[in-house]
Amino acid sequence: MASEEFRLVSPEINHQGRLPRKYTNEGQGAKKNISPRLEWYNVPEGTKSLALVVEDIDAPDPSGPIVPWTHWVVVNIPPTLKGLPEGFSGKEEEIGGDYAGIKEGNNDWKVPGWRGPKLPNHGHRFQFKLYALDDEMHLGNKVTKERLLEAIEGHVLGEAVLTAIF
Known part of the structure; x- marks a missing residue:
């Protein structure tokens, strides 16, 4: 029997x-901030929109503890979309159609969109977390992870997590 779990x-x-x-932004074969293809399955019933946060959950703060660094x-x-294409x-806006209403927020470099990692050392975990929400988010012009x-809060119907190592 197939899993009915919300998956990313x-x-x-x-x-x-x-x-x-x-x-990534590193080494031979690296391209300029190309976002990876993502697919999701079994979106919870009642979902009105999805939101994605991608973080390096092992990012060290130079002045102290590990603090997640937001990449996207x-x-x-x-919720009718089944994923986001590579790039x-x-x-x-170029892709248009069902993608036109999607908004990219600022990452921790203070710019909108995907920023690939370039790390002083490898082995960091990158967490892609997709939230199924019971409403659309109206966050104004400056969308951030914190906002x-x-x-x-109080609108999450489900979460799907994908972790990658870099």
Whole structure:
């Protein structure tokens, strides 16, 4: 019997869970901030929109403890979509159609869209977390992870998590 669990996957993140170099800002084969393809399954009933937060959950703060570093924030993804195509970041208006209403928020570099990692050391875990929400988010022009997490409180119908290593 197939699992009915709300799931998030990326066909390019292989079975060892590695984030391919082409989605980073590092070394030969790296391209410029290409967002990975994502697919999701079994969106909870009653979902009105989806939101995505991608963080390096092992990022060290130079002055202290490990503090997650936000690489991508995406809000108001229609629940009728089954995923985001590779290279989606920065192109939602070009792609148009059902993608046109999607909004990318600012990452921790203070710019909208996907920013691939370039790390001083490897082995960091990148957490892709997709939230199924019972409403659309109206966060104004400046969407951030903090504003999103505050706004979705009490509106989360389900979460799907994908972790990749870089």
